[in-house]
Structures are given as C-alpha cells and as structure tokens.
Amino acid sequence: MVHYQARLDTTFAALSDVTRRGVLEQLGGSDASISDLAQRFHMTLTGMKKHVSILEQAGLVSTEKVGRVRTCKLGQRRLEEEAAWIEQHRQLWSARFDALDELVEHLKRKEKADAQRKRR
Amino acid sequence: MVHYQARLDTTFAALSDVTRRGVLEQLGGSDASISDLAQRFHMTLTGMKKHVSILEQAGLVSTEKVGRVRTCKLGQRRLEEEAAWIEQHRQLWSARFDALDELVEHLKRKEKADAQRKRR
DNA sequence: CTTACAGTGAACCACATGGTTCACTATCAA
DNA sequence: TTGATAGTGAACCATGTGGTTCACTGTAAG
Numbered sequence: 001m002v003h004y005q006a007r008l009d010t011t012f013a014a015l016s017d018v019t020r021r022g023v024l025e026q027l028g029g030s031d032a033s034i035s036d037l038a039q040r041f042h043m044t045l046t047g048m049k050k051h052v053s054i055l056e057q058a059g060l061v062s063t064e065k066v067g068r069v070r071t072c073k074l075g076q077r078r079l080e081e082e083a084a085w086i087e088q089h090r091q092l093w094s095a096r097f098d099a100l101d102e103l104v105e106h107l108k109r110k111e112k113a114d115a116q117r118k119r120r
Numbered sequence: 121m122v123h124y125q126a127r128l129d130t131t132f133a134a135l136s137d138v139t140r141r142g143v144l145e146q147l148g149g150s151d152a153s154i155s156d157l158a159q160r161f162h163m164t165l166t167g168m169k170k171h172v173s174i175l176e177q178a179g180l181v182s183t184e185k186v187g188r189v190r191t192c193k194l195g196q197r198r199l200e201e202e203a204a205w206i207e208q209h210r211q212l213w214s215a216r217f218d219a220l221d222e223l224v225e226h227l228k229r230k231e232k233a234d235a236q237r238k239r240r
Numbered sequence: 241c242t243t244a245c246a247g248t249g250a251a252c253c254a255c256a257t258g259g260t261t262c263a264c265t266a267t268c269a270a
Numbered sequence: 271t272t273g274a275t276a277g278t279g280a281a282c283c284a285t286g287t288g289g290t291t292c293a294c295t296g297t298a299a300g
Contacts, residue, residue, distance in 0.1 A: 005141075006138075008135075008136075008141065009137065012132050012133075012135040012136035013132075013133070015128075015132040016128075016129055016130075016131075016132035016133040016136055017129065017257090018125045018126075018128070018129055019258090021125075021128065021205075024209060024212075025209070025212075028209065028212030028213070028215075028216065033276080033277095034276070034277065035275085035276060035277085043258095043259080044259080044261085045276070045277060045278085046259085046261085046277085046278075046279085047258075047259055047260075049277070049279095050257090050258075050259080051258085054257095065276095065277080067266090067267060067276090068265095068266060068267045068268070068276045068277065069267095069275095069277080070276080070277065073216075074212070074213055074216050074217075078210055078213045078214070078217075079206050079210055079213070080210075082206055083203070083207065083210060085141075086199050086202055086203050086206065087203065089144060089145070089199065090198055090199055090200075090203060092144075092145075092148030092194070093194055093199070094198070096148065096193075096194050097194075097198075137287090137288085139288090153247095154246075154247065155245090155246060155247085163288095164289080164290065164291085165246070165247060165248085166247085166248075166249085166289085166290075166291085167288070167290075169247070169249095170287090170288075170289080174287095185246095185247080187246090187296095187297060187298075188246045188247065188295095188296065188297045188298070189245095189246060189247080189297095190246080
C-alpha cells in the first residue's frame with residue numbers, strides 16, 4: 001500500500017509533461033526508436049532518452065535494444081490505478097456538489113415557503 | 121487548445137504529490153482551514169499554504185478567507201479532462217495489446233497448421 | 241490594551257527537472 | 271578499414287519544488 005502512493009506519484013509526474021504525453025500518443029500509433037522520437041519532438045537524443053527512461057520507470061513504456069537502435073513501445077501498465085483514483089475522486093466531487101445542489105434546492109423551497117407564510 | 125495541454129501539465133503535476141492527493145481526499149470529506157490541514161499532515165502553515173495554492177491554481181480547490189481563517193473546499197474542476205485523457209489512452213493501450221493478442225493467436229494457428237502439414 | 245492566533249510573504253536550503261554539450265562505445269555499411 | 275549512425279553517460283546550467291524559519295499583518299478574545 002506504500003508502493004501504491006509512490007506509484008501514483010511517479011506516474012502522475014510522468015504524465016505532467018507535454019512531451020512525454022506526446023510520446024505516449026506517438027507510441028499508441030506505432031513503435032519508434034529514440035532517434036525517431038527525438039526528431040519528432042525537436043530534441044537531442046540525450047534529452048529524449050531521459051524522457052523515455054522516465055516513462056519506462058513509470059512502467060508506461062517498455063524498450064528493447066537490438067543492434068544499435070532501441071525500440072520503444074507502450075508498456076505493460078495501462079493506467080488502471082490512475083483511472084481508478086481519478087474516478088473515485090470524481091465521485092467524491094459529485095457527492096459534494098450534489099449535496100450543494102440539494103442545499104440550494106432546500107433553500108429555494110424554504111424561500112418559497114417563507115414567501116407564502118409572509119403573504120398570509 | 122494550447123491551454124488544454126498547459127492545464128493537463130499543471131493538474132497532473134498537482135496530483136503527483138502524495139500530500140496534495142491527501143488534501144483532496146480530506147476535503148472530499150469536509151471543508152478545512154489551512155491550520156487543520158497543516159496539523160493533519162504534520163507540516164508548517166506556510167508549507168500547507170503552498171500546497172493549497174498549487175491545488176487552487178489547478179482549479180481543484182477553492183478557498184475563501186473570512187476573519188482570520190481561510191476555508192478550503194473542493195473546487196470547480198472535476199478532473200473531466202484528465203479522466204478523458206486517461207480513458208482515451210487506455211483505449212490506445214488496449215488496441216495495441218489486442219493487436220498483439222491477435223498476432224499471437226495467428227501464430228498459434230499457423231504453428232498448428234505447420235505441424236499438421238509436417239505430419240502428412 | 242494586550243495577548244494569542246491564523247495566515248502571509250520573503251528568504252533560504254537541498255534536491256529534482258528539463259534541457260544542453262561533449263566525449264565515448266558499439267554497430268552497421270561501403 | 272574507415273566512416274557514418276544510434277545511443278549512452280557525465281557534467282553542467284537555469285529553473286522549479288517541497289520544505290523550513292523568521293518577521294509581519296490582521297483578527298479575535300480577555
């Protein structure tokens with residue numbers, strides 16, 4: 001359960017960079033080498049290597065080096081935990097706002113009743 | 121559309137810290153002051169203030185100061201975009217892996233056929 | 241009025257991040 | 271063998287992050 005939080009830390013951090021999200025998108029289409037990705041995102045090989053390492057660390061990408069080229073593809077982790085976390089908290093959000101909605105409704109009804117009482 | 125990416129950046133970054141996720145969880149239960157949160161997470165007021173500011177910046181928390189106490193509650197943004205991004209990419213993931221599954225199935229059938237051909 | 245309390249802002253610290261260059265290794269191709 | 275190509279790692283740089291302390295403001299309460 002300690003790992004769970006650390007995992008969310010690293011995954012969300014990995015997703016918090018526009019380049020890395022772009023790489024995931026790219027790899028969703030087709031596998032690619034470091035050079036491919038570096039060129040696509042206007043970056044040095046070294047820079048792209050770092051991004052790929054971070055994604056790999058988070059389990060979102062897996063790589064294999066054959067000959068001199070390292071091929072990157074989508075990894076085993078499918079963001080289940082992250083999706084679950086977000087969904088769970090969206091429900092909390094909704095619960096809170098539904099409560100607010102109900103309060104508003106309650107106040108509306110009360111206001112109406114008060115107005116009627118006044119009229120009497 | 122440029123804002124969209126920047127927004128994802130700041131939101132995922134906001135979610136990438138275990139303390140901030142804890143604060144969201146807490147606020148899902150009930151509103152709280154900075155002092156409440158600081159105490160709950162064993163941190164100075166100043167430190168907690170920074171976290172709250174980051175969450176507020178990301179639209180995940182909203183605050184109001186009345187008297188000397190600032191009350192924090194869940195904000196307007198309900199992680200729709202983030203949930204959508206993750207779901208969309210989970211589908212990409214699935215598509216890629218389904219393709220892999222099919223390839224494996226294909227190879228299995230081929231292997232079987234080859235074996236039968238050999239036997240003749 | 242005085243004291244205590246809640247928050248704020250500036251300054252500081254150690255460390256992480258996103259990027260670069262440079263020197264290097266290993267592999268492919270002529 | 272010679273050269274070009276793909277990647278790697280170390281070092282460096284500017285900036286950001288998560289946290290602190292300290293000095294301060296404003297508000298509540300005796």
